[in-house]
Amino acid sequence: MRNNKYQSKQGAKNYPRKEKVQSVQTDTRQVTGIRKKSADYYKNVQMWFIFVFAILLYSNTLFFDYTLDDQLMIYNNKFTTMGVAGFKKILSTDSFTGFFGESKQLVAGGRYRPLSHLMFAVEWQIFGKSPFEGHLFNVLLYGLACMLLFKVLTMLFNNNVKSGWYISLPFVIAALFTAHPLHTEVVANIKGRDEILSLLGSIGTMYFVLRYYETRKNTLLFYAGIVYFLGLMAKENAITYLAVIPLAIYFLKDKSLKESMICLVPMAVGAVVFIGLRTNAIGMDLNGKPVTELLNNPFIDWKAGHEYPAGMKYATIMYTLALYIKLMILPHPLTHDYYPFQIPIIGFSDYRAIISVLIYIVLIVIAVRGFLRKSIVSYGIIIFIATLSIA
Numbered sequence: 001m002r003n004n005k006y007q008s009k010q011g012a013k014n015y016p017r018k019e020k021v022q023s024v025q026t027d028t029r030q031v032t033g034i035r036k037k038s039a040d041y042y043k044n045v046q047m048w049f050i051f052v053f054a055i056l057l058y059s060n061t062l063f064f065d066y067t068l069d070d071q072l073m074i075y076n077n078k079f080t081t082m083g084v085a086g087f088k089k090i091l092s093t094d095s096f097t098g099f100f101g102e103s104k105q106l107v108a109g110g111r112y113r114p115l116s117h118l119m120f121a122v123e124w125q126i127f128g129k130s131p132f133e134g135h136l137f138n139v140l141l142y143g144l145a146c147m148l149l150f151k152v153l154t155m156l157f158n159n160n161v162k163s164g165w166y167i168s169l170p171f172v173i174a175a176l177f178t179a180h181p182l183h184t185e186v187v188a189n190i191k192g193r194d195e196i197l198s199l200l201g202s203i204g205t206m207y208f209v210l211r212y213y214e215t216r217k218n219t220l221l222f223y224a225g226i227v228y229f230l231g232l233m234a235k236e237n238a239i240t241y242l243a244v245i246p247l248a249i250y251f252l253k254d255k256s257l258k259e260s261m262i263c264l265v266p267m268a269v270g271a272v273v274f275i276g277l278r279t280n281a282i283g284m285d286l287n288g289k290p291v292t293e294l295l296n297n298p299f300i301d302w303k304a305g306h307e308y309p310a311g312m313k314y315a316t317i318m319y320t321l322a323l324y325i326k327l328m329i330l331p332h333p334l335t336h337d338y339y340p341f342q343i344p345i346i347g348f349s350d351y352r353a354i355i356s357v358l359i360y361i362v363l364i365v366i367a368v369r370g371f372l373r374k375s376i377v378s379y380g381i382i383i384f385i386a387t388l389s390i391a
Contacts, residue, residue, distance in 0.1 A: 043154055046171045050150045054143035054178045061188045062135050068336065069191040072099045074120050075129055083125030090117045094282045110282040115233040116194040134190035141196045142187045148203050150174035155210045156252045181331040194235040201231015202241045209245055209263040213253055225266030232274040236390065242267055243386045251379040298340040308345055315353035316345050322356035324388060360385075 066075055072095075079086035079098035089098065095111040120134070127133045153170030177183075186192035208224035211217075231238035242264065249260035291297040299313045300306070307313065320343055327334070335342060346353055363381050370378030 046168070046174075047147050047150050050171075050174050050178055051143045051147040053175065054146045055139055057179060058139045058142065058187045061139060062132060064131065064135055064188060066131050066134075066190065068185075068189045070131075070134075070189065072096060073117060073191045074124070074134070077117075077120075080117065080120045080124055083121055086121050087118060090114050090121060091277070092281050112278040112282050113194045113233070113235050115197055115230060116191075116235075119193065119197075120190075131190065134193075135188075138187050138190055138193050138196065141193065141200065142183075145196055145200045145203065146174060146178040148200065148207065149177060152203055152206050152210065155207070155214075156248060180328075181334060182327060184334075185336055195237075197234030198231050198238045201227055201229075201234055202238045202244075205231060205241060205267065206245050206248065209249070210253070212263065213249060213255070221263065221266045224263065225270045228267045229270035229274055232271060233277075236278075237387070239271060240387045240390055242271065244383055247379060247382060251374045251376065254374075294340050298343070299345070300340075312345055312347045315348045315350065316343065318356040318360070319343070319346055319350075319352045321388070322352070322359055325359065 071077075074080050077098035078101075079089045079093075082089070086098070091114050095113050095117060119137070123130075123133055123137070150170055150173075153173055154168075157169050186195045205224045205228040208220045208227060212220040212224065228238065228241070231241070245267065246260045246264055249255050249263065250257050253260075292300060294300050294302050297307075299308050299316070301308050308316075323343070348354070348357075363385070367378045367381040367385070369375075
């Protein structure tokens, strides 16, 4: 009896405490849920802010006329002006064929970018010769690309951000990207839609890949392959994301290099299909015919009638690569296109070439040293060099 009485008293004493603890736990869960909801809410606010910010920045372009290369791809391109009837020609020829009337490779390797070309044909079918709709779609697609970039950045850096929602790393990066003056020509020039669509395809692929690693649903890899194929159909630059996306998983999602390569399977399938279509349309010769026009080959010595020596060519290329870095940090002065003579032809004895080579050597050393440590600085350098490599 004494034991039972003792247990009863103990139970009476402990029971309120247990109830109180349980109540506190419930309140904690509720508070956590509220905080989580608030975080998601503010992320959505940021995401839509980026979209509206992009629209407002480029709203002045809506009433621009056609300009620059628009004649090549839109109003003087006979395949575009055929509307939907021109689809077969667009998918089976070089992108400039509809303008020149023959398969003329103005630049090495030719150009096969049918996705934006197909869109231009549909717009011509519906609206005729009207630049307003072309500019409108460019602005909307750019806003969508910037918004998607923010979404992907929140997935990549969600666990790394210590600051408040109002000045988070993804938000700052996406806002700077949206407003960067280097993107002006891409949005303001309707033909620049190939760049916007390629970015959408590339970032969209990364989104589905990241969702796959979160959920392990194979259908997401299928979507990634489809979106990546569309990005390639917009512009060949997307091919560099074969390196960018797996390395993002390796560096930022704490996966092994082997596990990070899983996403390469659907992307490789999309790339193979694209290369097959491209080869069928314009052939396999990536170098193409020698370009002897000064306008499209700045290394032609127009006085002597031949190219500058290889040393001067590659010294100038290195100097140009350094200018890319400079313009990202200080985008001034800018021009709508870097035609011949805007960048001087120099040799490796020129201090500008020497400094440029040293800059890239230092960047490569930093990237290599930080690879195994999964340094975010190393990944940033790799992204920059990888996406620039195709140019």
